[in-house]
Amino acid sequence: xxxxxxxxxxxxRHPFDMETVISYxxxxxxxxxxxxxxxxxxxxxxxHHNLTLAYSLPQDNLFQFGRMEITRVLRGTLTAxxxxxxxxxxxxxxxYVRVAFSAVAFAFIERNxxxxxxxxxxxxxxxxSLFLSF
Amino acid sequence: xxxxxxxxxxxxxxxxxxxTGQGGGILLVPFLTLIMHVDVxxxxxxxxxxxxxxxxxxxxxxxxxxISNVKIGMYLEMFTILGALxxxxxxxxxxxxxxYLVFGLVLLASFVxxxxxxxxxxxxxxxxxxxxxFLELEGEYYDQVANRxxxxxxxxxxxxxxxxxxxxxxxxxxxxxAGALKVLIHDLVMELPPKVSTTTSNFIIGVTALAGAxxxxxxxxxxxxxxxxxxxxxxxxxxxxxxxxxxxxxxxTRKFFMVVLSVLxxxxxxxxxxxx
Numbered sequence: 001x002x003x004x005x006x007x008x009x010x011x012x013r014h015p016f017d018m019e020t021v022i023s024y025x026x027x028x029x030x031x032x033x034x035x036x037x038x039x040x041x042x043x044x045x046x047x048h049h050n051l052t053l054a055y056s057l058p059q060d061n062l063f064q065f066g067r068m069e070i071t072r073v074l075r076g077t078l079t080a081x082x083x084x085x086x087x088x089x090x091x092x093x094x095x096y097v098r099v100a101f102s103a104v105a106f107a108f109i110e111r112n113x114x115x116x117x118x119x120x121x122x123x124x125x126x127x128x129s130l131f132l133s134f
Numbered sequence: 135x136x137x138x139x140x141x142x143x144x145x146x147x148x149x150x151x152x153x154t155g156q157g158g159g160i161l162l163v164p165f166l167t168l169i170m171h172v173d174v175x176x177x178x179x180x181x182x183x184x185x186x187x188x189x190x191x192x193x194x195x196x197x198x199x200x201i202s203n204v205k206i207g208m209y210l211e212m213f214t215i216l217g218a219l220x221x222x223x224x225x226x227x228x229x230x231x232x233x234y235l236v237f238g239l240v241l242l243a244s245f246v247x248x249x250x251x252x253x254x255x256x257x258x259x260x261x262x263x264x265x266x267x268f269l270e271l272e273g274e275y276y277d278q279v280a281n282r283x284x285x286x287x288x289x290x291x292x293x294x295x296x297x298x299x300x301x302x303x304x305x306x307x308x309x310x311x312a313g314a315l316k317v318l319i320h321d322l323v324m325e326l327p328p329k330v331s332t333t334t335s336n337f338i339i340g341v342t343a344l345a346g347a348x349x350x351x352x353x354x355x356x357x358x359x360x361x362x363x364x365x366x367x368x369x370x371x372x373x374x375x376x377x378x379x380x381x382x383x384x385x386x387t388r389k390f391f392m393v394v395l396s397v398l399x400x401x402x403x404x405x406x407x408x409x410x
Binding site for chain 2: 022033038051052053055060065088094098118119
């Protein structure tokens, strides 16, 4: 624990240190989302013989939109559109999951009350905004 | 065919955005509106979703290497997300011309900022006011070039927070990361080392963009035919742009980018005042 690199990462002693998990959440969310978008777009263009995605998203908030797509996944009625929509949902949920995990990490790993409160504030505002509907 | 052109345009915006460190959004919206004639609010909505992808992708590496400061990021996100929601509300309620005008002014302001190019301090700041100390705004990172750990402290947390609300507002309103603005606040107000300020800004941008994107989604402005090729193009483009970064001379990219900013800025302002 005396080399400069390890001093800079003192938190790394814990197996679930916050930075490492956050980093994995971010990169896996982005990769999963991009994969769904590419696969969905290719399927869509094969079926419709057109690269233009000629459909609209439901004018819903993310949670309603997500619930609808998950119901369709569970029913097994998955179309190219649904795969694309899931890509958008996964992308938007990536920072959200990162903040939710940070709240848990500040509370139980770092045991920092101040930052648990800050992170819960950010999480509440994001939850509110994801429930917005016009 | 349009989808492929949007993909190509977004790719170019991503490459230039990454090479200049300004992010893809600032060129993407002008490209989409001026070249592709996409409705300005639809362009802003598509751009802000793509910002989530580019910032999360690069933030992942910076957080892993412990250069981004997660605490400073979390503290400032409290302000940027509120700003982003207000900014998105302004865009949703205002007419297209107002958005063109503000966007044009932000482009011209970025031009001026690049031109003046403020001198950034290199060594870690060690002075700190009481609020910043209470907020634990400090850390250390490993500098590969100097082969040493650089400790630093952030200061002026209060003013920094208020200004970050403004940066979030611009981001939510225009669908951009507003990274340059965030870095300026980190550097000049909070006195963070340049490496920490750029990477922490990157970390904040994803969450800020999500707050804005949620409003655009609820308003039905995220259109798959625009947003999907934009997300794919900008993400691939900025990955490629980061690679180019090392090969091209800094001053050449800067000059090129300044020309692009001024041309687009003038065009957007002219649109805004109804002269184009």
